[in-house]
Amino acid sequence: MSTQLCINITGTSAHFAEVLRSSEEVVEHYHLEFSSYVEEEIKTELLTFIHANNLRRDFDEVSLAYWSNTYTLVPFNLIDSKNYTDAFTLCFGEGFSKNEIDYNMLPQLGISSIFHLPSWIKSFFIVKYPRIVIQHAATLFLRGMNQANSFKPTVEIEVNDQHFYLNIFVHGELKFSNAFEYNHVNDIVYHSLLVLQKLEISKENGEISLSALNAKIDLTELKETFTSIQELSKIQIEIKEHQYIKHHLLCV
Secondary structure (H helix, E strand, O other): OOEEEEEEEOOOEEEEEEEEOOOOEEEEEEEEEOOOOOHHHHHHHHHHHHHHOOOOOOOOEEEEEEOOOOEEEEEHHHOOOOOHHHHHHHHHOOOOOHHHEEEEEEOOOOEEEEEEOOHHHHHHHHHHOOOOEEEEHHHHHHHHHHHHOOOOOEEEEEEOOOEEEEEEEEOOEEEEEEEEEOOOHHHHHHHHHHHHHHOOOOOOOEEEEEEEOOOOOOHHHHHHHHHOOHHHOOEEEEEOOOHHHHHHHHOO
């Protein structure tokens, strides 16, 4: 059976999942909480963790998503290999090294995602997995949602310990994508509801899918809070625990 190793890296942790591509079954998953913010120490921890869990095996596919809120989306036809760093600097200033700015193309959506990617991630993982596909997490989510091709309003909220992603498609078209910092469930609900209201879809039939990676909130509490809002009564709210992992299967 074809197996894919799906890797998710955040600012504080690493997650590995072995997934059967044919059935999308998550066979096994592993979690590492970094004990340091120093790059060399993180790489040492990762190397020890990978060997301890026998993750250097020959997987059919390997993919990595980097979770951060330092990204922007721009029209596809405005970006190429020569000017993408300029677009990033326009949004985030001069505080990032140009060799740590990368981009993913999403031609099917007419956009490119430009983001900060610490240089150690490529140097470390490409050596370990030469055929690895590396993308920003937002790219991964948008590609997966676009593939679903739902006509009704479709919302995905992916939460980690530092921020959450809010992505919205309406009638098969991307209408909103951003990442927000949060401290409490109510912060997530507030930002999400405000965007839904501005898009005038809060009272329509639709779907909100919730998933989390090392989040500091409880998804059940988040679902119950959304469900208690009368304005969202026509929207189906579901917890999809491995949603972000399954999006990996579309990026290789």
